[in-house]
Amino acid sequence: DTEVTQTPKHLVMGMTNKKSLKCEQHMGHRAMYWYKQKAKKPPELMFVYSYEKLSINESVPSRFSPECPNSSLLNLHLHALQPEDSALYLCASSQADRVSQPQHFGDGTRLSIL
Amino acid sequence: AQTVTQSQPEMSVQEAETVTLSCTYDTSENNYYLFWYKQPPSRQMILVIRQEAYKQQNATENRFSVNFQKAAKSFSLKISDSQLGDTAMYFCAFMKHGSGGGADGLTFGKGTHLIIQP
Numbered sequence: 053d054t055e056v057t058q059t060p061k062h063l064v065m066g067m068t069n070k071k072s073l074k075c076e077q078h079m080g081h082r083a084m085y086w087y088k089q090k091a092k093k094p095p096e097l098m099f100v101y102s103y104e105k106l107s108i109n110e111s112v113p114s115r116f117s118p119e120c121p122n123s124s125l126l127n128l129h130l131h132a133l134q135p136e137d138s139a140l141y142l143c144a145s146s147q148a149d150r151v152s153q154p155q156h157f158g159d160g161t162r163l164s165i166l
Numbered sequence: 167a168q169t170v171t172q173s174q175p176e177m178s179v180q181e182a183e184t185v186t187l188s189c190t191y192d193t194s195e196n197n198y199y200l201f202w203y204k205q206p207p208s209r210q211m212i213l214v215i216r217q218e219a220y221k222q223q224n225a226t227e228n229r230f231s232v233n234f235q236k237a238a239k240s241f242s243l244k245i246s247d248s249q250l251g252d253t254a255m256y257f258c259a260f261m262k263h264g265s266g267g268g269a270d271g272l273t274f275g276k277g278t279h280l281i282i283q284p
Contacts, residue, residue: 083269097271157211
């Protein structure tokens with residue numbers, strides 16, 4: 053069982069819908085991440101939160117809006133997405149003050165945009 | 167910016183054989199970390215092994231070991247006594263020491279699809 057829980061596992065939405073992806077961890081990690089993975093490609097970093105503050109935004113379009121309401125929870129709010137945004141969205145967490153420690157990944161949310 | 171190159175898109179070996187996956191990287195950073203992750207069809211990214219760049223000793227984890235050549239910027243993964251459950255996509259990943267000592271994201275190579283044949 054993964055220690056990073058992502059919901060939902062699958063999501064199908066239209067281009068005008070608003071939806072949110074959720075990620076939760078209870079390992080006491082203070083760094084959390086969102087990655088996007090297209091089919092047969094490696095994950096690409098989107099956002100990094102450190103101590104609940106956004107520290108890295110890899111020039112992600114504003115239709116993706118991250119939120120970290122507390123140290124255990126990370127959300128990704130979606131609005132007006134495009135078909136090319138269909139992908140696997142992976143959440144990860146790690147210790148923020150010991151950067152040599154690995155990132156732990158969730159199972160991902162498979163997102164399909166109609 | 168850093169880049170990670172995995173030159174073997176796919177490899178296939180017989181069960182119990184030893185296989186080596188190659189990875190090279192390019193960076194101007196001095197402090198960084200290297201990882202190998204596996205991603206089976208179940209899609210969860212699982213850490214296989216990690217290496218701190220300042221450590222000269224190669225990391226080992228049971229059947230998995232690395233050959234870290236810092237000057238050559240090479241970080242290969244050796245899997246001994248391969249098992250059917252090792253079948254997966256393997257990603258080499260780089261992480262620099264974040265600014266201010268904080269967290270930073272991973273940069274992944276394109277991956278090597280490893281198939282273990284019975």
